[in-house]
Amino acid sequence: MAAGAWTDRWVRLRGHRVLVRTSAAVDGATPIVHVHGFAISGRSLMPTAERLVGTAQNLVPDLPGYGRSEDWEQTLGIPALAGALEELLDVLGHEKVVLLGNSxxxxxxxxLAHSSPDRVERLVLVSPAGGVHNQPFARAITQLARDGLRESPRMARSAVPDYLRFGPLNALSLFSELTRFPALERFLGVEVPALAVIGSRDPLMPEPRRVAELARLADGQMSFVLVEGAAHAMNFSHPGELAHVVRSWLAGVPIVDDPDEPGLTRVLHLARR
Structure with a gap:
């Protein structure tokens, strides 16, 4: 998508400037808000967001303290970031959105879906890190290091400056919080239709057999898709396949492999109850 199709919009939350990259609105479509991972900015999500232009309006913020957004008085934890995201939706005038998160x-x-389910129409969870599979913390650090060797070297051009700006101590502190996040409880208790997308080469995710077991525990609102060949940063490494999966799910059509995306990537449906 041409760069001119996007607008950098600056808004104020609690007196601090927050950047939101915004594409054109699409009549009748609920906006998609892309939510980036820890220590990184929304730039990593743009390859997928660009491919979803025309499906809906896409909003790609740099959360407070990340990327080009201003720092707040302290580094925000996960609940505080969810609260800030809801405030951002209020400022932007969106009563209900589709949330598409990574890591x-x-x-x-x-x-946010737990605290304010009325604000979330649908939920897409791409490489949903956190919780027991990433415990203890030393194990999570090892998983993160293994993933770094599996990601595209091209991602370093945006990721490294983001990490340096966020700071290593902040990154370690927030990553430690992520490992303690009650991911499984939130995952199984989600009250809105949700789609979980994981990569077969993602060391931060459970193996497919375990994911299938979780699928059987989830209620009928949760769907699961496995993308073969993808590691953790699927939004950057496999944007075409991921966008195809998201478009298909939002449209209510069967999710199959995208024949226009070359390579080894395939989409598999995991059995669930």
């Missing part, structure tokens, strides 16, 4: 962005999206 820690899934925890923020789940927290």
């Amino acid at each position: 820690m962005g899934c925890a923020v999206a789940l927290e």
